[in-house]
Amino acid sequence: MNDLFNSFMTGPDERGRFGQFGGRFVSETLMPLILELEDQYERAKTDDSFWAEMHDLWTHYVGRPSPLYFAERLTDHLGGAKIYMKRDELNHTGAHKINNVLGQIILARRMGKTRIIAETGAGQHGVATATVCAKFGLKCVVYMGAHDVERQAPNVFRMKLLGAEVIPVTSGRGTLKDAMNDALRDWVTNVRDTFYCIGTVAGPHPYPAMVRDFQSIIGKETKEQMQAAEGRLPDTIIAAIGGGSNAMGLFYPFLDDVSVNIIGVEAGGRGVNEKMEHCASLTGGRPGVLHGNRTYLLQDEDGQILEGFSISAGLDYPGIGPEHAWLHDIGRAQYVSITDTEALEAFQLCCVMEGIIPALEPSHALAHVMKIAPDLPKDHLICMNMCGRGDKDIFTVAKALGWEMTTG
Amino acid sequence: MTRIDARFADLKARNAKAFVAYVMAGDPDAAMSLELVRGLPAAGVDIIELGLPFTDPMADGPTIQVAGQRALEGGMTLERTLDLVRAFREGDDTTPIVLMGYYNPIFSRGVDRFLAEAKEAGIDGLIIVDLPPEEDEELCIPAQKAGLNFIRLATPTTDEKRLPKVLQNTSGFVYYVSITGITGAAAAQAVDVGPEVARIKAQTDLPVIVGFGIRTPDQARAIAGVADGAVVGSAIVAELASGKPVAEVLSFVKSLADGAHSA
Numbered sequence: 001m002n003d004l005f006n007s008f009m010t011g012p013d014e015r016g017r018f019g020q021f022g023g024r025f026v027s028e029t030l031m032p033l034i035l036e037l038e039d040q041y042e043r044a045k046t047d048d049s050f051w052a053e054m055h056d057l058w059t060h061y062v063g064r065p066s067p068l069y070f071a072e073r074l075t076d077h078l079g080g081a082k083i084y085m086k087r088d089e090l091n092h093t094g095a096h097k098i099n100n101v102l103g104q105i106i107l108a109r110r111m112g113k114t115r116i117i118a119e120t121g122a123g124q125h126g127v128a129t130a131t132v133c134a135k136f137g138l139k140c141v142v143y144m145g146a147h148d149v150e151r152q153a154p155n156v157f158r159m160k161l162l163g164a165e166v167i168p169v170t171s172g173r174g175t176l177k178d179a180m181n182d183a184l185r186d187w188v189t190n191v192r193d194t195f196y197c198i199g200t201v202a203g204p205h206p207y208p209a210m211v212r213d214f215q216s217i218i219g220k221e222t223k224e225q226m227q228a229a230e231g232r233l234p235d236t237i238i239a240a241i242g243g244g245s246n247a248m249g250l251f252y253p254f255l256d257d258v259s260v261n262i263i264g265v266e267a268g269g270r271g272v273n274e275k276m277e278h279c280a281s282l283t284g285g286r287p288g289v290l291h292g293n294r295t296y297l298l299q300d301e302d303g304q305i306l307e308g309f310s311i312s313a314g315l316d317y318p319g320i321g322p323e324h325a326w327l328h329d330i331g332r333a334q335y336v337s338i339t340d341t342e343a344l345e346a347f348q349l350c351c352v353m354e355g356i357i358p359a360l361e362p363s364h365a366l367a368h369v370m371k372i373a374p375d376l377p378k379d380h381l382i383c384m385n386m387c388g389r390g391d392k393d394i395f396t397v398a399k400a401l402g403w404e405m406t407t408g
Numbered sequence: 409m410t411r412i413d414a415r416f417a418d419l420k421a422r423n424a425k426a427f428v429a430y431v432m433a434g435d436p437d438a439a440m441s442l443e444l445v446r447g448l449p450a451a452g453v454d455i456i457e458l459g460l461p462f463t464d465p466m467a468d469g470p471t472i473q474v475a476g477q478r479a480l481e482g483g484m485t486l487e488r489t490l491d492l493v494r495a496f497r498e499g500d501d502t503t504p505i506v507l508m509g510y511y512n513p514i515f516s517r518g519v520d521r522f523l524a525e526a527k528e529a530g531i532d533g534l535i536i537v538d539l540p541p542e543e544d545e546e547l548c549i550p551a552q553k554a555g556l557n558f559i560r561l562a563t564p565t566t567d568e569k570r571l572p573k574v575l576q577n578t579s580g581f582v583y584y585v586s587i588t589g590i591t592g593a594a595a596a597q598a599v600d601v602g603p604e605v606a607r608i609k610a611q612t613d614l615p616v617i618v619g620f621g622i623r624t625p626d627q628a629r630a631i632a633g634v635a636d637g638a639v640v641g642s643a644i645v646a647e648l649a650s651g652k653p654v655a656e657v658l659s660f661v662k663s664l665a666d667g668a669h670s671a
C-alpha cells in the first residue's frame with residue numbers, strides 16, 4: 001500500500017452514509033428520536049464508565065471472551081486450510097446477538113426509556129432482548145413474523161418465559177421484514193417511553209454504526225486470540241449475513257488489515273435465480289431505500305420489495321446492512337451465496353466432525369469454508385464465525401431431512 | 409404557482425377551509441379507483457392526496473396497508489398511477505393532486521425521470537413519508553426545481569428547535585400529523601391540535617393542514633376549525649374496502665367535506 005492509504009474504518013460520515021449507502025430515511029416523527037439517540041451514543045462512545053459497564057456484563061453475564069477454537073477434525077477432513085471457529089454460540093442466550101443488546105439497553109436506561117421493542121427473525125435477537133430486559137426489569141415487546149413464530153417455536157417460548165410479550169406479525173409474508181415494519185409502527189406510536197433495540201447493522205443512522213461497534217468485540221477478540229494461537233493474523237475470515245451484524249462485528253477490526261480476505265456469505269435459498277427464491281441482496285438485488293437506509297434490496301422493477309426465501313429464519317431478510325453494501329461496491333469484502341442444501345450439509349458435518357450443533361445461519365458460513373478450504377494451502381488460516389448454536393433449528397432441520405422427531 | 413398555490417389563494421379569498429381526501433391509487437382496482445378520484449371534486453374535495461402503493465408502508469396503519477396490497481395485487485405500478493392522474497386531468501385541470509407515498513418506487517424509477525413524468529402527468533406536489541429534511545438533496549430540492557411542491561410533515565415530536573428545518577424547504581402547505589402514530593389510529597383532539605397549528609403558523613405563511621386520526625364529519629369540522637383544513641384518509645379507504653359502490657363512498661366523502669367546510 002502507498003502512503004496515501006485511506007482507512008476503511010472511518011465511516012459513516014456525518015450524514016450516516018457509507019459511500020452512497022446508509023442515511024436516515026425515516027418519518028419526521030422518528031427523526032428527533034434518532035438524532036437524540038445519535039447524540040447519546042456519541043457521548044457514550046467516549047465515556048469510560050459506559051464501556052466499563054459493558055465489559056463487566058460481557059465478562060460476567062455473557063461469558064466473554066468467547067473461545068477461538070481450532071477445528072482439527074474438520075481441518076483434516078477437508079485436507080487444506082487450517083480452520084478456526086470463533087465460538088460466539090457459547091454466549092449466554094446462544095448467539096452473538098446479546099453483545100449488541102447489552103449496549104443498546106444500557107443506552108436506553110441512560111436515556112430514561114422504560115419500554116423496549118425489538119424485531120426478530122430466528123428469535124435469537126428477541127431472546128437476547130427479552131433476557132437483558134428481564135435482567136434490568138424493563139418491559140419488552142418483540143415483533144416476530146407469524147411464519148417465523150411457527151418455525152422457531154422454542155425461541156418464542158423462551159421469550160415468553162423471560163417475561164416478554166411476543167406479537168406475531170401477519171402483514172406481508174410474516175417474516176423479519178414485516179416484523180421490522182411493525183416495530184417501526186410501534187415506535188412511531190410510543191415515541192416518549194420506548195426504545196427500539198434493532199438487532200442488526202441496518203436501519204437509520206446511527207443504528208448500523210452503533211450495532212457494528214457493539215459487535216466489534218467479536219473481531220477484536222479474534223485478532224488477539226489468533227495472535228496468541230498462531231502469532232499472526234488470519235488469512236481469511238468468513239461470516240454469514242442476513243442483515244449482517246455478526247459479520248460486521250468480525251470484519252470491522254480487520255478492515256485495514258489488507259492481507260486479510262474478508263468473505264460474507266448470503267443465503268442462497270433454493271438458488272440465486274430469477275424467481276428470487278433466496279435472500280442474497282448483494283448477489284441478486286440492487287440499491288434501494290427501506291427501513292431507514294439505502295442499501296442493496298431484493299425488489300422488482302417498480303421498486304416494490306420482494307420477499308426473500310431461506311431455510312434460515314435469521315437470514316430471511318430482503319436487505320443487508322449499508323456498510324456491507326459499501327464494502328461490496330469498493331471491493332474490500334467479497335460476498336458469495338450458499339444454498340439451503342449446502343447449508344444443511346455443513347450443519348450435519350459440523351455435528352459429527354466437531355460435536356458442535358451449529359445454527360443454520362453460521363452453517364452457511366461453514367458451507368463456504370467447506371468449498372474453499374480443500375484448495376488452500378495447509379498454512380492458510382481461516383476463521384469463521386460460529387455465531388449461533390443450532391438447538392433452535394433442530395425441528396427445521398429434521399423436517400428438511402425427512403426425519404421423524406420421535407423418541408424412537 | 410402550482411395548482412396547490414392557486415387553490416389555497418382561492419380558499420383564502422373565500423375565507424374557506426380546505427378539505428383534503430386521501431385515496432390509494434388502484435384500490436380496489438384501476439377502473440374503480442379512477443371513478444372514485446374523478447368523483448372527488450364534485451363531492452367537495454379541494455385537494456386530492458393520491459396514495460402510491462408500496463409493499464412496506466411503515467407509517468401506515470392496517471387500513472391503508474391492506475389498500476396498498478389490494479392495489480399491488482391488482483397490478484398497480486408507478487406507471488399506472490401516473491396514467492390514472494393523466495386520465496383524471498382530461499376532465500379536471502384545476503383540482504390539485506398530491507402524490508403521497510414512500511421513496512423507493514421513485515428512487516427505483518430514477519428521480520429526474522420521475523419528476524419529469526409526474527409534472528407532465530399533472531401531479532402538483534409530493535408527500536414522501538420517509539424523506540425528512542436531512543435527506544432533502546434526494547428528492548425535495550430536485551422536486552422544487554422541477555416545479556412541484558414538496559409538502560413536509562410536521563409532527564408532535566417536531567420541537568421548536570427543529571421546526572425551522574422542517575419548514576425551510578417546504579412548499580404548497582404544511583401537513584401537521586396530529587398524533588404520534590400511524591394512519592387511521594387514535595382520534596385527533598382539536599384542543600391539542602390548535603396550539604400546535606398556531607405554533608407552526610407563527611413560523612410560516614404556508615397553510616397548515618391537519619391529518620391522521622380524523623374519521624367523522626364532526627371531527628373534520630373541529631380540526632378544520634383550528635387549522636387551514638383537514639385530511640381524511642383511512643376512514644374513506646375503509647368505506648371502499650367494505651365493498652360499498654363508488655357513489656356511496658362519494659356521499660360519505662361529501663359529508664366529511666361539508667363538515668370541514670362548515671368550520
